[in-house]
Amino acid sequence: MRQSISKWVFGLALGAMLGAMPASAAEKLRVSIIPINDVTPLFSAIKQGYFAEEGLEIDTAPSAGGAVGIPGLVAGSYDIVYGNVVSMLLAAQQGIDIRVIAPGTKVDKVEDDASAMVVRSDSGIATGKDLEGKNVGVNTRNNVIWLYARAWIKASGGDPDKVTYREVPHPQLEDALRQKQIDAGFMVIPYVALATAKPEFKAIAHPYSTVQLGVDVGEYLTTSKFLTERPETAAKFLRALRRGIEWYNANRGTPPLLEIVSGFTKIDVELLKKVNMSASPLKVDPPQVETTMKLMLDNKLLKAPIDVKPLIYDKAL
Amino acid sequence: MKDRHLAILIGVISLAMVTGLWEFVSDHRIVSPALLPPPSSVARALVTLIADGDIWQQLLHTAALFAGSYAIACVVGIAVGIWMGCSEFVDGLLQPIVELLRPIPKSALVPALFLFLGIGPLTMVTVVVVAAVFPVLINVYQGVRGLDPVLSETARTFGCSRWRTIRSVVLPATLPAIFTGMKVALSLGIVLAVLAEMLAGQSGLGFIILDTQRAFQTDQMYAWVVVLAAFGAACSLLFDRIERFAIPWHGR
Amino acid sequence: MAARVSLQNVRKVFDDGSGASLVAIDGVSLEATRGEFLAIVGPSGCGKSTLLKIIAGLIEPTAGLVEEDGRRVAGPPARFVYLFQQYSRSLFAWRTVLANVMFPLEQTAGSRADIKETCRRFIAQVGLAGFEDRYPWQLSGGMQQRVAIARALAANPDVLLLDEPFSAVDALTRMELQTLVLELCQRNGFTAILVTHDVEEAVFMADRVAVLTQRPTRVAEIVPIGLPRPRNQLTTREDPRFLELRHHLMTALLGDAVDAGR
Numbered sequence: 001m002r003q004s005i006s007k008w009v010f011g012l013a014l015g016a017m018l019g020a021m022p023a024s025a026a027e028k029l030r031v032s033i034i035p036i037n038d039v040t041p042l043f044s045a046i047k048q049g050y051f052a053e054e055g056l057e058i059d060t061a062p063s064a065g066g067a068v069g070i071p072g073l074v075a076g077s078y079d080i081v082y083g084n085v086v087s088m089l090l091a092a093q094q095g096i097d098i099r100v101i102a103p104g105t106k107v108d109k110v111e112d113d114a115s116a117m118v119v120r121s122d123s124g125i126a127t128g129k130d131l132e133g134k135n136v137g138v139n140t141r142n143n144v145i146w147l148y149a150r151a152w153i154k155a156s157g158g159d160p161d162k163v164t165y166r167e168v169p170h171p172q173l174e175d176a177l178r179q180k181q182i183d184a185g186f187m188v189i190p191y192v193a194l195a196t197a198k199p200e201f202k203a204i205a206h207p208y209s210t211v212q213l214g215v216d217v218g219e220y221l222t223t224s225k226f227l228t229e230r231p232e233t234a235a236k237f238l239r240a241l242r243r244g245i246e247w248y249n250a251n252r253g254t255p256p257l258l259e260i261v262s263g264f265t266k267i268d269v270e271l272l273k274k275v276n277m278s279a280s281p282l283k284v285d286p287p288q289v290e291t292t293m294k295l296m297l298d299n300k301l302l303k304a305p306i307d308v309k310p311l312i313y314d315k316a317l
Numbered sequence: 318m319k320d321r322h323l324a325i326l327i328g329v330i331s332l333a334m335v336t337g338l339w340e341f342v343s344d345h346r347i348v349s350p351a352l353l354p355p356p357s358s359v360a361r362a363l364v365t366l367i368a369d370g371d372i373w374q375q376l377l378h379t380a381a382l383f384a385g386s387y388a389i390a391c392v393v394g395i396a397v398g399i400w401m402g403c404s405e406f407v408d409g410l411l412q413p414i415v416e417l418l419r420p421i422p423k424s425a426l427v428p429a430l431f432l433f434l435g436i437g438p439l440t441m442v443t444v445v446v447v448a449a450v451f452p453v454l455i456n457v458y459q460g461v462r463g464l465d466p467v468l469s470e471t472a473r474t475f476g477c478s479r480w481r482t483i484r485s486v487v488l489p490a491t492l493p494a495i496f497t498g499m500k501v502a503l504s505l506g507i508v509l510a511v512l513a514e515m516l517a518g519q520s521g522l523g524f525i526i527l528d529t530q531r532a533f534q535t536d537q538m539y540a541w542v543v544v545l546a547a548f549g550a551a552c553s554l555l556f557d558r559i560e561r562f563a564i565p566w567h568g569r
Numbered sequence: 570m571a572a573r574v575s576l577q578n579v580r581k582v583f584d585d586g587s588g589a590s591l592v593a594i595d596g597v598s599l600e601a602t603r604g605e606f607l608a609i610v611g612p613s614g615c616g617k618s619t620l621l622k623i624i625a626g627l628i629e630p631t632a633g634l635v636e637e638d639g640r641r642v643a644g645p646p647a648r649f650v651y652l653f654q655q656y657s658r659s660l661f662a663w664r665t666v667l668a669n670v671m672f673p674l675e676q677t678a679g680s681r682a683d684i685k686e687t688c689r690r691f692i693a694q695v696g697l698a699g700f701e702d703r704y705p706w707q708l709s710g711g712m713q714q715r716v717a718i719a720r721a722l723a724a725n726p727d728v729l730l731l732d733e734p735f736s737a738v739d740a741l742t743r744m745e746l747q748t749l750v751l752e753l754c755q756r757n758g759f760t761a762i763l764v765t766h767d768v769e770e771a772v773f774m775a776d777r778v779a780v781l782t783q784r785p786t787r788v789a790e791i792v793p794i795g796l797p798r799p800r801n802q803l804t805t806r807e808d809p810r811f812l813e814l815r816h817h818l819m820t821a822l823l824g825d826a827v828d829a830g831r
């Protein structure tokens with residue numbers, strides 16, 4: 001009996017030593033993503049091995065939006081979250097320890113603004129006023145989609161408070177619109193292209209470029225704790241992601257890139273060929289974030305102005 | 318000190334201790350106050366939403382949704398439960414459907430219901446009714462089936478017709494079971510009303526709790542949760558009062 | 570009023586669930602004449618209660634016949650009332666004493682006020698005047714049994730069937746209730762059939778006592794009780810004839826039990 005116990009102990013100790021030896025110690029990062037085109041550069045960087053070259057292994061998990069991902073960030077379930085500028089500022093206002101680590105998506109040119117307010121072709125809805133008393137689908141409330149939908153409604157003559165905003169995740173907006181559960185949906189790439197390719201739907205407006213051309217819509221978010229405790233990892237992440245952004249910008253429309261998009265959205269490559277993808281920015285744009293912040297103040301979403309600059313990772317500027 | 322007073326005192330003290338611990342943990346940032354705001358700020362948010370009158374619109378919406386649906390569920394559950402209990406034919410007909418649907422957690426049916434019925438007040442009511450009807454139905458059914466044979470034989474020895482037996486003996490004898498079912502359906506109904514509001518509502522406690530969470534206004538969110546808890550407790554107390562009044566003989 | 574009750578070769582066979590059959594009652598023939606008080610005693614498990622329920626029409630016999638004044642009984646006859654051993658379960662907990670007693674009369678014609686009056690009289694007859702508005706849970710066991718008796722009276726029966734009605738009350742209450750039932754029988758002239766395990770009670774109350782055997786149950790013997798009426802709890806029980814009868818019946822029962830043990 002004694003003999004077999006000591007054999008066990010020896011075996012365990014050996015195993016522990018072997019396990020502790022750094023074989024290929026890739027650092028794991030859990031990243032929450034939204035299955036929209038904004039994160040294609042991230043997946044491109046993974047596919048091209050840019051993260052592996054930096055010694056990082058990226059573990060992705062989908063969510064409905066930043067408003068859902070950020071609580072996960074705070075709770076420690078994720079290291080990095082792809083979220084939107086509005087949710088980021090709301091979190092910052094409430095004292096949540098949040099920082100922007102990398103740029104995401106921007107709408108620089110009108111002709112590149114593919115995201116749109118989409119309606120059923122036969123509904124006769126054309127302006128924000130037409131939407132009063134009706135339902136608009138947004139992926140979550142109190143985020144950038146919701147805010148700019150409201151801003152556009154106001155700009156086109158409607159009262160945003162007379163419109164109901166229903167939460168419908170991006171992949172389900174088209175179905176909800178078809179089944180009349182919503183009367184309009186603020187859709188983004190690639191879903192917007194798929195919907196508007198069908199005659200039953202049409203795009204009536206591009207809220208982002210109409211309300212604020214150049215808006216920084218989404219960014220990668222993390223905590224200040226992450227930036228201070230793991231500064232090398234943060235720098236590595238940003239480096240690899242930027243290589244992914246450059247690769248994405250250069251390869252838009254090519255089969256390898258469409259394969260990548262198909263991988264995380266589960267949409268057929270054939271359908272994706274029709275999608276017009278805009279370029280992704282390499283830097284975060286603080287003045288644009290400030291403009292968004294002011295829009296939020298006007299909409300009573302923020303109680304007081306926020307100093308935007310300190311929230312952004314200096315390397316991301 | 319009387320036993321009852323002592324029990325209340327102990328309850329108050331333990332509640333105070335938990336609240337104190339909560340305040341301490343939050344103030345000293347053991348847990349981030351963004352996640353768990355201190356009870357003092359939750360209390361402030363609560364006072365604000367009562368003072369501003371915001372509380373009424375949301376509370377009334379949830380209360381109306383719940384009350385209306387609950388009433389429908391009780392009526393249907395009692396009627397069908399008695400019918401199934403008294404008629405072998407109806408029992409044979411409906412039993413398989415009941416047994417099929419009963420084990421399914423009704424919150425799992427909610428997305429399917431929204432898909433089929435669309436998003437609107439009708440669906441919300443249906444959701445709550447579907448959830449609340451089963452505990453009532455099953456308790457009533459078992460109450461009728463479990464009728465003390467001494468009571469049914471008493472009715473027989475006095476020559477009661479089937480209809481008179483149901484009306485004058487089965488129904489009153491089953492009242493305790495009816496109330497038991499309705500009590501379970503009460504909490505279940507509130508849960509599902511709030512869930513339906515979270516998923517597809519435009520107002521109500523479920524909607525506002527989700528909305529404040531989306532905006533990371535956690536102190537307000539917790540304040541609304543307190544309102545919801547108070548609502549649930551009030552319904553429960555009211556129910557107990559009514560039960561004691563309606564079936565004074567039960568449990569004696 | 571009274572009716573003549575007769576049993577002819579009543580047999581009851583139960584299916585014990587596994588396919589085997591259990592012969593509970595194997596041919597019982599009995600008769601209770603009009604206005605007679607018949608007691609039935611027997612060892613435990615001999616199916617006394619089953620027999621009484623068959624007489625009451627609550628259980629169907631497998632074979633044999635129960636007749637009321639020469640007419641065959643099929644289903645609870647209108648003029649038979651069965652009083653339960655578990656009287657507190659048979660009372661309607663949700664009704665007051667008065668409402669309980671009114672129950673049998675609610676399906677007859679008559680103004681509610683008249684019915685109430687009649688029932689108050691029955692309640693007074695059983696000695697519960699003043700308790701009309703109480704609920705059963707507020708009464709003692711003996712009082713609850715009185716309510717059951719009053720309710721039975723309200724049904725205006727010809728035949729009263731009593732299933733060990735006093736076994737669940739204390740000795741003194743038992744004696745009060747025995748006296749009460751005998752008075753009511755005297756006044757109203759019912760035919761009464763009492764099932765009891767208490768030999769002394771049988772001798773005290775009955776005109777004749779039928780002794781049943783162990784299962785499969787038959788009538789072992791029928792003992793006439795020639796004691797004078799009205800019976801008195803003290804003097805009747807001290808009567809030497811009472812003791813003889815008691816002795817005789819106890820021997821019959823104990824012997825039967827001993828026999829069954831062999």
